[in-house]
Amino acid sequence: MIHKHTVLLVEDDPNDIxxxxxxxxxxxxxxxxxxxxxxxxxxxxxxxxxxxYTDRDHYPFPVLILLDLxxxxxxxxxxxxxxxxQPELRRLPVIILTSSQENTDxxxxxxxxxxxxxxxPLGLNALVxxxxxxxxxxxxxxESPKVSTNN
Amino acid sequence: MRELSKQISIGIGIAVVLLVVxxxxxxxxxxxxxxxxxxVSHTHQVIGELESMFSTMKDAETGQRGYLLTGEPQYLEPxxxxxxxxxxxxxxxxxxxxxxxxxxxxxxxxxxxxxQKLAELEETIKLRREEGFAAAVAIVxxxxxxxxxxxxxxxxxxxxxxxxxxLQQRAEDCEVGAKNALLTFCIATLADFxxxxxxxxxxxxxxxxxxxxxxxxxxxxxxxxxxxxxxQRSEARYRSLVIASSQALWLTNPKGEVVExxxxxxxxxGQTQQEAQGWGWLSKTIEAERDGVAKGFLQAIANKTIYESxxxxxxxxxxxxxxAVKSVPILDGNGEICEWMGTYTDITARKxxxxxxxxxxxxxxxxxxxxxxxxxxxxxxxxAFAYSIAHDLRAPLRAMQGFAEALLEDYSNCxxxxxxxxxxxxxxxxxxxxxxxxxxxxxxxxxxxxLNLRNTNLINVVEEAINQLQTDxxxxxxxxxxxxxxxxxxxxxxxxxxxxxxxxxFVTVGVQPQVTISAELRGEWVRLIVADNGIGIASxxxxxxxxxxxxxxxxxxxPGTGIGLAIVRKGIERxxxxxGVESQVGxxxxxxxxxxxxxxx
Numbered sequence: 001m002i003h004k005h006t007v008l009l010v011e012d013d014p015n016d017i018x019x020x021x022x023x024x025x026x027x028x029x030x031x032x033x034x035x036x037x038x039x040x041x042x043x044x045x046x047x048x049x050x051x052x053y054t055d056r057d058h059y060p061f062p063v064l065i066l067l068d069l070x071x072x073x074x075x076x077x078x079x080x081x082x083x084x085x086q087p088e089l090r091r092l093p094v095i096i097l098t099s100s101q102e103n104t105d106x107x108x109x110x111x112x113x114x115x116x117x118x119x120x121p122l123g124l125n126a127l128v129x130x131x132x133x134x135x136x137x138x139x140x141x142x143e144s145p146k147v148s149t150n151n
Numbered sequence: 152m153r154e155l156s157k158q159i160s161i162g163i164g165i166a167v168v169l170l171v172v173x174x175x176x177x178x179x180x181x182x183x184x185x186x187x188x189x190x191v192s193h194t195h196q197v198i199g200e201l202e203s204m205f206s207t208m209k210d211a212e213t214g215q216r217g218y219l220l221t222g223e224p225q226y227l228e229p230x231x232x233x234x235x236x237x238x239x240x241x242x243x244x245x246x247x248x249x250x251x252x253x254x255x256x257x258x259x260x261x262x263x264x265x266x267q268k269l270a271e272l273e274e275t276i277k278l279r280r281e282e283g284f285a286a287a288v289a290i291v292x293x294x295x296x297x298x299x300x301x302x303x304x305x306x307x308x309x310x311x312x313x314x315x316x317x318l319q320q321r322a323e324d325c326e327v328g329a330k331n332a333l334l335t336f337c338i339a340t341l342a343d344f345x346x347x348x349x350x351x352x353x354x355x356x357x358x359x360x361x362x363x364x365x366x367x368x369x370x371x372x373x374x375x376x377x378x379x380x381x382x383q384r385s386e387a388r389y390r391s392l393v394i395a396s397s398q399a400l401w402l403t404n405p406k407g408e409v410v411e412x413x414x415x416x417x418x419x420x421g422q423t424q425q426e427a428q429g430w431g432w433l434s435k436t437i438e439a440e441r442d443g444v445a446k447g448f449l450q451a452i453a454n455k456t457i458y459e460s461x462x463x464x465x466x467x468x469x470x471x472x473x474x475a476v477k478s479v480p481i482l483d484g485n486g487e488i489c490e491w492m493g494t495y496t497d498i499t500a501r502k503x504x505x506x507x508x509x510x511x512x513x514x515x516x517x518x519x520x521x522x523x524x525x526x527x528x529x530x531x532x533x534x535a536f537a538y539s540i541a542h543d544l545r546a547p548l549r550a551m552q553g554f555a556e557a558l559l560e561d562y563s564n565c566x567x568x569x570x571x572x573x574x575x576x577x578x579x580x581x582x583x584x585x586x587x588x589x590x591x592x593x594x595x596x597x598x599x600x601x602l603n604l605r606n607t608n609l610i611n612v613v614e615e616a617i618n619q620l621q622t623d624x625x626x627x628x629x630x631x632x633x634x635x636x637x638x639x640x641x642x643x644x645x646x647x648x649x650x651x652x653x654x655x656x657f658v659t660v661g662v663q664p665q666v667t668i669s670a671e672l673r674g675e676w677v678r679l680i681v682a683d684n685g686i687g688i689a690s691x692x693x694x695x696x697x698x699x700x701x702x703x704x705x706x707x708x709x710p711g712t713g714i715g716l717a718i719v720r721k722g723i724e725r726x727x728x729x730x731g732v733e734s735q736v737g738x739x740x741x742x743x744x745x746x747x748x749x750x751x752x
Contacts, residue, residue, distance in 0.1 A: 015550030022557065070542050099545045101592065102537075103600075122549055122585050123578075124556040 004033040005139050008062035010043045010079065011036065011097075012071050016120065020066075020097075023127040029135050035059060040074025043067075044082055047089055061147070062092070064138050067114075069098040069105060077108055084113040091145035093138060097130075155357045162350035166343055173339030180332025187325035194318045197247045197254075198311055204240040205307045207233045208268065212300065215272045219279050219287050230272065237265065251317075254310055261306045268299045401432065401478075401493035407448055419495065421467030437463040437471055448478065455480050455488055464495065472499040530599070537595045540588055548588070552581035583712075590714035593645065597721045602639035604726060606749050609633035609679060612640065613668055616647040626655055630669040636677045636746035638726050643746075646722040647679075649715040650742055654683035656711070657740075676728075676745045687738040697730065719744070 011017050017036055024034060037043045045051035046059060053059040065083075069076035076096065084090050095116040096109045106117050116138075121127055214230030217223070241262060248254035275296070279287035290296075399419040404410050408429045416427060420435045436444050440462055451458035458478040463471050478493035555577035563571065610633040617624050636643075655664040667682045688696060697720040723730045723744050734740035 013546050013550075015553070016546060019550065019553040019557075099542045099549065103596075120545075120549060122545075122552055122582065124553055124560065127553070 004031055005064070006033045006035060006060040006062040007139075008043070008046065008065045009034055009036045010038075010040070010065060010071065010076065011068045012038045013068075016068075019124070019127060020131065023124070023131045026124075026128045027132045027135065029131065032135065032139070033060065035062065039072040040076065040079045042073075043071075043079050044074065047083065047086075047092075063144055064134075065092060065094045066097045066134075067094055069096060069100055069109070077105075077112055080109065080112045080114060089147060092147050093142070093144070095134065095138065155353060155360060159350055159353045159357060162346055162353060166346040166350060169339055169343050169346060173336060173343065176335045176339065177332060180328055180335060183328045184325060184332065187321050187328060191318060191321045191325065193247065194314050194321065197244070198314045198318075200240060200244050200247060201307050201310055201314070204237065204244060205303065207237050207240055208265065208300070208303060211237070211269070211272055212296070215276055218276055219284065219291065222279060222284065227276065230276070234269065237269070241265065251313075254313060257306060257310050257313075261303065261310075264299055264303045264306065268296065268303060271296045271299060399495040401491075401495060403432075403491040403493070405452070405480075405488040405490065407452055407491060416495070419466055420464065435465050437465065439463075451478065451480070452488070452491075455482065455486070461498070462495075472497055473502050474498060533595070534599070537592060540592065545585065545588060548581050548584055552578050552585075555581070587712045587714070590712040590718065594714055594718050594721060597642065597645075597718060597725060600642075600725075602642055602725050604637040604639060604747075606635055607638040607640050607643060608635050609670060609677070612638075612643050613647055613679075615644050616651055619644070619648050620652055620655075622655065626664045626666055627651065628665070628667045630667055633668070633670045633679070634672065634677050635749040636679075637749060638746050642722045642726065646719045646744065647681075649719050650681045650744070653715055654681050654685065654740075654742070657685040658683070659686055672748060673745070675748055677748045678743050678745045680741055680743045682739060682741045684739050687736045687740055688732060688734040689736045690734075693732050693734065696732070 009017070009020060011020065017038075021034065021036075024032060035046070037046050042051075042053075043065075046053040047061075049056060049059070049061075067076045067079060071079070074082075076098070080094055080096075083092060083094065090113075093115045094113070095118060096114045097118050097120060098105070099120045100106075101119055109117050118130060118134075121130055210229045211233035214226055214228065214233065217226030218230070220226075241258065245255065245258050248258065271290070275287045275290050278290060399413075399415040401413055401416045402409070402411050409416075409424075409427045409432055412424060413427060413432075416422070416432065417424060420427075420432075422431070422435060425431075426434070430445075433441055433445060444460060444462055447460055448458050457480070458476075460476050462474050462476050464474050466472050474495045475498045476493060476495055478491050480488045481490045481492055483489045555574045558566065558574045559571060559578070566574065610629070613629060613633060617627050651666060651668075654666040658664045662684065665684045668679070669682070670677055670679050672678075697716050719742075720730045723746070726746060728744055728746040730742070730744050732740055732742045
């Protein structure tokens, strides 16, 4: 089995999930194993390896999180805040991928420790460009930090 | 002044004394003169008497000789007369020279000689008569008679000499006395004149001084009068002020006791003078405040300071009203209190009004708080709404556009031209909606954002705006210098971008847009003018175009959201500036914005 980078997509809008998955497919990013989580609490369970996500073979620890801000239960910013408080997990790179261009959202995300902030573009090709760039930069060029995962 | 009148008195005193002395001395001198005169005449009298006596003796001898020669008795007549007179004459002489011992002695010596002579004369006469001429002549021939007569003559001569000496001496005394008297008189008179002159001078001096002092006094009086008038006016003013501003005037002695009539107080409280007397006035203050008032006032009496308080006082109709009380100690020249003057001003209405105002203020504040809260809520809702637009509305939009594009890309071979056209329309509509949402969000952000104004280089901003338009930059001409303005850079970039995109958008089909950008200084303002060669705007529309969603043209001829100029106006207004347009239909338009110049700050 070829080693794949696990990317955790935390996104509640099924349309967006579909479009993003299509964009990844279109961009031909076969090195990526995408895990989709649809609410904040589930995202924290996944990262903790708790609840439904204890099996790391099925649910491997991600190298990158694509995090939407507006989520059911815990919001994206809450998930981010929680993550940066975890001694073992706090270095995990997080890219905010959202439709909000509000300054307050952007600033708060960076304040809480987001590594990048991207606005969901309009149009298919633009989205393909975005995911291509993410792959290029964060998975291929970027040196990933060591994140300890006991479980 | 007192000194002067003293000097004058002394002068006059000395003059009078001198006059008296002069008079006394003169009287003395004249008395002396008279005395001397009397003595001289006395001496003359003595001499006369001496000669008269001697002549009488000679008369007697002459008579004797005549008889002796003739024997005729008629010749005895002078003899008889002389005999009869001689004794009296000697007595007279004795009397006259009573004050002169030497003459008295001489007279005493003379008397026997006279007696001898008279005896000789009598004897010879008797002999002539009885024995005849010869017997008598014999006796005469003895020269006895002549010797006696010589003795008498000698004695008389001695006496006369004495008297003459006296006479001479007295004449001399007299002369000296007269001279002295004259001299004394002259000197005294002269001294008097001098003194009188001095006194006159002093009086004149005094008069002058008195006149000057009188003038000064008049001046002082005038001044006093003026001051008195001023004081009276001031007092009247003060009094009317006090009467006008307060309900009652109140007077006490230094110990705070009412002693004088205080009618205003009595009218106010309904007390009788008797009741108010002493500290009786205090009983009208509400009981709860009485001790405090007494304490405060006693303290003020001890310190001689003004006593101010607010007191609840029972007035004539039995109600209690609130008074502002101010008691002022009136001090005398030594800083001691001579009386207390108090004013009672009814402040019940004022206090009520203050309380009302306070209550109103509280209500108002409460309402402001409520309104602010409501506004904050509304604002939060608006923000939530904007957030929701930004996030939730755009999600389905993205989906619409994304899947329509996916259809076109992934299933184009299953769609005929009409199907493709429909899918394409979905894509463009979604694009327009996205544009609209972006503009609305920009407008909304502009409304809420805090804009810090900084020194902003206008030329940089204009160039950046031209770049953002991503169009042919040759359409834009910058004319002249563009000064710096006070602005929020990003907002200004957005504003100018909108203005420029407007300028190149609204042109007649086929016309190459030409936009001129210039600036002019208007006082403290910098006006940036964007002049186009476009289709122009009717004057009735010139205000409308700056409102949100206002469009003058169909979406087909000139696409747009109708928010661009609203953003221009909102952005400029948020930066404290103005916007405007000068245009006519079919003519070019000149849009302008005004911002504060950097120089005038």
